[in-house]
Amino acid sequence: MTPVVALREATKIxxxxxxxxxxxxxVGLAIEPGEFVAIMGPSGSGKSTLMNxxxxxxxxxxxTYLFGGHDVSQLSDDELAELRNRRIGFVxxxxxxxxxxxxxxxxxxxxxxxxxxxxxRLRRAQAALERVGLAHRASHAPPELSGGEQQRVxxxxxxxxxxxxxxxxEPTGNLDSxxxxxxxxxxxxxxxxxxxxxxxxxxxxxxxxxxxxxxLRDGRLVRDEMVPRPKQARQELIDLAVVSP
Numbered sequence: 405m406t407p408v409v410a411l412r413e414a415t416k417i418x419x420x421x422x423x424x425x426x427x428x429x430x431v432g433l434a435i436e437p438g439e440f441v442a443i444m445g446p447s448g449s450g451k452s453t454l455m456n457x458x459x460x461x462x463x464x465x466x467x468t469y470l471f472g473g474h475d476v477s478q479l480s481d482d483e484l485a486e487l488r489n490r491r492i493g494f495v496x497x498x499x500x501x502x503x504x505x506x507x508x509x510x511x512x513x514x515x516x517x518x519x520x521x522x523x524x525r526l527r528r529a530q531a532a533l534e535r536v537g538l539a540h541r542a543s544h545a546p547p548e549l550s551g552g553e554q555q556r557v558x559x560x561x562x563x564x565x566x567x568x569x570x571x572x573x574e575p576t577g578n579l580d581s582x583x584x585x586x587x588x589x590x591x592x593x594x595x596x597x598x599x600x601x602x603x604x605x606x607x608x609x610x611x612x613x614x615x616x617x618x619x620l621r622d623g624r625l626v627r628d629e630m631v632p633r634p635k636q637a638r639q640e641l642i643d644l645a646v647v648s649p
Contacts, residue, residue: 406473407434408569408600409458414467416453416623427453429623430467435569435602440595440634442611443604445620451604452573454620458602459492459571460484472568489517493562497574499554501546507533507557508542514565532560536590552583559590570594572603576610588613589637613637 416428428450435441445451456462457469460476469476471487479487488494501510511529520528533539536556546554555575562570572591576584592613595601603614611617612635619627 405436407436408472410434410470412468414457414464414469417465426623431625433625435600437600438598439616440601440614442614442617443602444611444617449620450623451620455571455573455604459494460488489514490565491568493567493570495558495562495572495575497577499558501554501557503546506543506545507538510557511561511564514561518565528564532564536560551579552586555579555587569600569602572601574604585637592637
């Protein structure tokens with residue numbers, strides 16, 4: 405089976421004045437279809453740099469990055485932008501929603517850039533909000549929604565172009581514990597439906613909801629462990645955040 409994403413001896417070096425600052429040092433990593441992987445490490449370990457490479461927001465200084473078995477290093481900026489839009493779903497800690505647009509319009513945005521027709525955008529956006537249990541809030545703008553509801557909108561937006569992988573950067577970081585559990589329940593349900601997920605977190609308890617934990621330190625992958633029995637969000641929250649197939 406071809407990995408969804410694979411890094412081979414990937415390095416990333418940033419130039420600060422006359423000083424080279426290595427952020428990643430020869431990282432090798434493969435994420436298979438249907439996996440739920442958590443990425444952990446202390447501040448400065450390379451977590452954000454790794455997510456930027458996986459999301460095609462940056463390029464490795466050396467080494468190889470394969471997306472769906474294809475080397476993306478030779479793609480143009482426009483081709484990378486299209487790959488990001490059509491095949492990668494992003495969920496951020498700060499939601500990154502447009503405050504003046506309704507939840508429905510926010511979810512439609514990736515499809516606008518993909519050239520999807522208006523009628524199809526509406527259908528798919530409504531279905532995505534239904535999947536995250538937020539169809540009844542479709543007409544509300546982000547300032548009218550709770551933090552947990554805004555993150556649900558962000559997840560729905562990440563799903564509308566049917567991505568190959570969902571990249572989540574501290575998706576519960578700005579939420580209270582109950583809202584965080586609701587988001588984890590949604591993410592676990594998506595993974596149960598074969599969505600491939602990579603999630604950055606600093607919290608071991610959150611990481612243990614995944615199937616596999618990658619540990620980074622000083623730009624190196626120092627441990628790759630399977631989670632024997634991933635934690636489940638509390639059943640009542642799973643019921644609340646049920647995701648339709």
